[in-house]
Amino acid sequence: STSYPEHIWHNGRIKPWAEATVHVMAHGLHYGSSVFEGIRSYPTPNGQAIFRLGEHLRRLYASAKIYDMPIPYDLDTLATACREVIKANGLARAYLRPIAYRGLGGFGLSAETPVDVAVAAWHMGPYLGPDVLEAGIDACVSSWQRFAPNTIPAGAKAGGNYLNGQLVAREARRLGFGEGIALASTGLLSEGAGENLFLVFDGALHTTPVSAALLNGITRNTIITLARDAGIEVVERDLPREYLYLCDELFMCGTAAEITPIRSVDGRPVGTGQPGPLTRRMQSLFFGLFDGSTPDTRGWLDYV
Ligand code: PMP
Structure with missing residues (x-):
């Protein structure tokens, strides 16, 4: 109960x-x-x-x-x-x-x-399961597409949007995956059911643009900011589905999901099949905000 x-x-x-x-x-x-x-x-x-x-x-x-x-x-x-x-x-x-x-x-x-x-x-633990921040999840590309621009505005975090999210998430769970990734109406990568996406190529972070019908996530912005502060290159760009299979590392992010590594997509291992070094680095910079090892230079912590 x-x-x-x-x-x-x-x-x-x-x-x-x-x-x-x-x-x-x-x-x-x-x-x-x-x-x-x-x-x-x-x-x-x-x-x-x-x-x-x-x-x-x-x-x-x-x-x-x-x-x-x-x-x-x-x-x-x-x-x-x-x-x-x-x-x-x-x-x-x-x-x-x-x-x-x-x-x-x-x-x-x-x-x-x-x-x-x-x-x-x-109280909410890690959103996608108990050990996922360490071990990562297996993801799949959804058969459900993200809603097209000028249909349901993706820039609003509205209740009705999550009918689409439920289709994506429930299909993924039914097929035995940890989470589903939606493509935009263009066929390009959009985002997870409730998470933004980051791909790693040659030590740089690549993330999908707001034009791909995604929610402009605050965790996404946090990761972009922390990475740039640390001298890590970040590119916002259109990304085709197959880049999920070709990237060195892949992770999802969101308030609930925090930074969740993805170890495989559609049965293909991502990189070595283990969370990679840049994913670990971004996790430690992100969680470092809460143990004090990452200085809160922008006043992001609002004390209760
Ligand atoms: N995309 C969707 C569809 C979401 O529901 C969320 C969670 N709010 C995110 C991305 C991540 O946004 P944030 O980092 O602001 O939580």
Whole structure:
């Protein structure tokens, strides 16, 4: 049985988990009209810190702007809510889930419903399984494509997008893979079901561009920034599917997935079939932000 945290922030106040409910006729439930974030907090030598809280919340407002969905709380209020739910649940580290959704107030697609907001927090280990950060995963290219530009905007982190993500992820699991990788409508590489992609060629990082219908991930941006600071070349470029089979190293990244090595794609080993040295280096630079071995020069740690 799943056990839930005790408290959740909902429409302005902390409530018992069981009271934070939605009506069955809520617009967001029927039509996917919600925008959300996934944020992690980590214990650090200076106390628990929420990673890039401001950037995540700004992306939440950006997603809401795309869907013309006014969020009735300001950013500082939601930032405070994030800190409060961590404390209210006594979590030493957390996965935070702010969500704004169209509530009860009309059945038409263009209905001006109230926009309800919640922030949940719970404990989440490595997203793709217990040992994956060390061992890596076996991935496959999905038979499901990423949605095309100007259909569903990939730049919004909206609930409805994750119908596509569920098709990709569930197909991969059904076939025995750790995660699925989607191609864009162009046939070029896009991203994982809920993760961005990095390929390594000759000591340089190559990542797919936002034009490939992907979410402009904050972990992706973190990796690009840390790599450039360390003098590692980073190239954002169109990449064809077969480069997954030819690269020296490959990894996925996201708030939930952190930095997960990929050891094979479609049954072909990536490089040696083991997580490679640049993947390990990026993991150690990334996780170093939380043990203090990577200095937080950009104010990415927001202390609870
Ligand atoms: N792509 C998709 C589709 C995602 O859902 C996520 C997770 N939010 C990412 C990429 C990674 O984004 P971030 O690093 O901001 O968590």
